Amino acid sequence: METTKKRSVFDTLNAINVNEHTEKKGNLTYLSWAWAWQEVKKAYPDATYTIYENQQGWNYFTDGRTCWVKTGVIINGIEHIEYLPVMDNRNNSLPLERVTSFSVNTAIQRSLTKACARHGLGLYIYAGEDLPQGEAEAQAAAKKEAKDKYLSDALAAVESSTTSQAVKDLWSEYKSLQTNAAFKQAVINRGKQLQQYENATNTQR
Numbered sequence: 001m002e003t004t005k006k007r008s009v010f011d012t013l014n015a016i017n018v019n020e021h022t023e024k025k026g027n028l029t030y031l032s033w034a035w036a037w038q039e040v041k042k043a044y045p046d047a048t049y050t051i052y053e054n055q056q057g058w059n060y061f062t063d064g065r066t067c068w069v070k071t072g073v074i075i076n077g078i079e080h081i082e083y084l085p086v087m088d089n090r091n092n093s094l095p096l097e098r099v100t101s102f103s104v105n106t107a108i109q110r111s112l113t114k115a116c117a118r119h120g121l122g123l124y125i126y127a128g129e130d131l132p133q134g135e136a137e138a139q140a141a142a143k144k145e146a147k148d149k150y151l152s153d154a155l156a157a158v159e160s161s162t163t164s165q166a167v168k169d170l171w172s173e174y175k176s177l178q179t180n181a182a183f184k185q186a187v188i189n190r191g192k193q194l195q196q197y198e199n200a201t202n203t204q205r
Contacts (some may be wrong), residue, residue, distance in 0.1 A: 013120035033109040080118035084111035
């Protein structure tokens with residue numbers, strides 16, 4: 001009896017395309033926290049998150065100079081924790097005296113989003129990629145298939161050519177294949193074959 005392998009949490013969340021729910025700020029791309037949590041809860045209704053507090057009950061930590069937050073996301077009993085500095089709008093760490101409740105809340109939301117990414121959701125963004133792994137692989141396969149068909153059509157056109165001039169025209173037409181060894185050899189072989197035929201025909205006349 002065949003058994004179907006259950007997809008892992010990481011594979012499930014990592015396959016989701018998050019591109020339409022991101023925002024570009026400078027050189028960085030941010031994923032909407034609300035949307036990220038919504039997707040996690042849709043896939044795993046029992047998922048929970050934690051905003052950690054220090055001994056004083058504050059929702060941020062400090063070394064007396066700068067501050068950071070600590071959050072965790074638990075899915076299927078596995079928690080991934082994320083630490084994130086409290087930063088300004090230029091992504092510079094804020095000194096303690098400039099930290100506000102708003103900057104802490106922003107850091108918490110970003111930290112939770114990154115904790116979701118550790119489970120797979122939108123992780124490819126932080127890896128500097130444009131698409132989730134599954135979609136990127138499918139796109140790459142489609143590109144390869146199109147490229148193979150383009151070469152196949154070109155080879156078929158060369159093989160069905162009836163004059164040496166037609167072969168030369170095809171060589172010019174398929175410029176992007178001029179470095180392809182198979183196409184180059186096909187053009188040479190067919191061109192020689194047709195040229196010999198044309199020379200023999202002209203001699204007989």
